[in-house]
Amino acid sequence: MQWKSWLQAAAIAALMAGIFIADTVTDLEIAAAVFYIAIILLAVGRFPRRNVIALAGLCILLTLASSTLTVGGAREAGIVNLAISTSAIGVTAWLALRVVAAEAAAHAARAQLVRLARVTSLGELTASIAHEVNQPLAGIASSANACLRWLGQDPPNLERARASAERALRDANRAGMVIQRVRSLARHEAPRRERVDLNAVVDEALQLARGELERNGIGLELALAEALPAVLADRVQLHQVVGNLLLNAIEAMPCVPEAGRRIAIATAREEQSVILAVADSGIGFAAGAQERLFEAFWTTREGGTGIGLTISRAIVEAHGGRIWAVANAPSGAIFRVSLPISGARR
Numbered sequence: 001m002q003w004k005s006w007l008q009a010a011a012i013a014a015l016m017a018g019i020f021i022a023d024t025v026t027d028l029e030i031a032a033a034v035f036y037i038a039i040i041l042l043a044v045g046r047f048p049r050r051n052v053i054a055l056a057g058l059c060i061l062l063t064l065a066s067s068t069l070t071v072g073g074a075r076e077a078g079i080v081n082l083a084i085s086t087s088a089i090g091v092t093a094w095l096a097l098r099v100v101a102a103e104a105a106a107h108a109a110r111a112q113l114v115r116l117a118r119v120t121s122l123g124e125l126t127a128s129i130a131h132e133v134n135q136p137l138a139g140i141a142s143s144a145n146a147c148l149r150w151l152g153q154d155p156p157n158l159e160r161a162r163a164s165a166e167r168a169l170r171d172a173n174r175a176g177m178v179i180q181r182v183r184s185l186a187r188h189e190a191p192r193r194e195r196v197d198l199n200a201v202v203d204e205a206l207q208l209a210r211g212e213l214e215r216n217g218i219g220l221e222l223a224l225a226e227a228l229p230a231v232l233a234d235r236v237q238l239h240q241v242v243g244n245l246l247l248n249a250i251e252a253m254p255c256v257p258e259a260g261r262r263i264a265i266a267t268a269r270e271e272q273s274v275i276l277a278v279a280d281s282g283i284g285f286a287a288g289a290q291e292r293l294f295e296a297f298w299t300t301r302e303g304g305t306g307i308g309l310t311i312s313r314a315i316v317e318a319h320g321g322r323i324w325a326v327a328n329a330p331s332g333a334i335f336r337v338s339l340p341i342s343g344a345r346r
C-alpha cells in the first residue's frame with residue numbers, strides 16, 4: 001500500500017511541475033495556474049486533510065512564483081489572472097475538504113445506524129438461540145441421566161450407558177450446529193442448499209425427541225411416504241422446523257390424560273411439493289389464537305419465547321414453502337409444511 005501512496009505523490013508532483021513550467025513560459029494573459037485545481041481534486045480523499053491544505057498553499061506559492069518569473073504579457077492581465085487562479089485554488093480546496101468531511105460524517109452515521117439495528121435485533125437473536133438450543137440441551141440432560149442410571153445398576157449396564165452417552169454426544173453436536181447456523185444468520189450468510197430427504201430429517205428430529213416422548217407417555221404414529229422426492233434445502237434449518245413442531249406438539253399434551261396422548265407425523269408428495277404434517281391430540285388452539293400463532297413473541301406458554309413458529313415460518317418461506325395450522329379432530333392441532341421438491345419449477 002505504501003508504494004501506491006508514493007506513486008500517487010510522485011504523479012501529483014510531476015503534474016505540479018508541468019503546470020508550473022507551463023504557467024511560467026506562457027504569457028501573463030494565460031492563466032495556466034487554474035489547472036492546479038486538478039491537483040487539489042486529485043489529492044482530496046487520497047491524502048490527509050492537512051496535506052491537502054499544505055498542497056493548496058504550495059500551489060498558490062508556485063502561482064505567485066510563476067507570475068513573478070514570467071516575462072511576456074501585460075502586467076494588469078497578469079494580476080487579474082493571479083487573483084483568479086489563487087482564489088480558485090483556495091476555494092476548491094475549501095469546498096473539496098468540506099465535501100469529504102460531510103461524506104465522512106454520513107459514513108459514521110450509517111455505521112452507527114447499522115450498529116443500532118444490530119443491538120435491536122440482538123434481543124431477538126438471543127431469544128432464538130435460547131429456543132433452538134433448548135431442545136438438544138434437554139436431550140443431553142435426559143441422556144446423561146439415563147447414562148448415570150445404567151451405570152448405577154448392579155452390575156452396570158455398560159452397553160446401554162454407552163448408547164446414552166452417544167445420544168448426549170449427538171445432541172451436543174446438534175446444539176453446536178444450531179449455534180453455528182444462528183451465527184451465520186447474524187452474519188447474513190446465505191443458507192446452504194443441498195438435496196435433503198425430509199424423511200431423514202424427521203428421523204433425526206425424532207431421535208432427539210424420543211426421550212421426551214417416552215417421558216411424557218406420548219404414542220407416536222409415523223406415516224412417512226416411500227420414495228419421497230428430495231427438497232433443495234438447508235438441512236439444519238429444516239431440522240429446526242421439524243424439531244420445533246415436535247416440541248410444540250409435546251408441550252401441548254400435559255392437560256391430556258396419558259392414554260390419549262398421541263402425535264402423528266406424516267410426509268407425502270403433493271404435485272410439485274412435499275408435505276409434512278405434525279398432528280397432535282393436545283389442547284389445540286383457543287378461539288382467536290390460530291391467526292396469531294406465527295406472530296413473533298406471541299406465546300401462551302409459561303416460559304415460552306413465542307419465537308419458535310416465527311423462525312419456522314421464516315425458514316419455510318425462505319425455502320419457497322408454506323406453513324400453516326389447522327385444528328385436529330376431535331382435539332389438538334395439525335401443523336403442515338409444504339416445500340417445493342428439488343428441481344420443481346415454480
Ligand code: ADP
Binds near residue numbers: 280282308333
Ligand atoms: P413457544 O413454544 O415458545 O410459545 P412458538 O412460536 O413455538 O413459541 O408457539 C407460539 C404459540 O403457539 C404457543 O405458545 C402455543 O400457544 C401455540 N402453539 C404452538 N404449537 C401448538 C400446538 N401444537 N398446539 C397448540 N398450540 C400450539
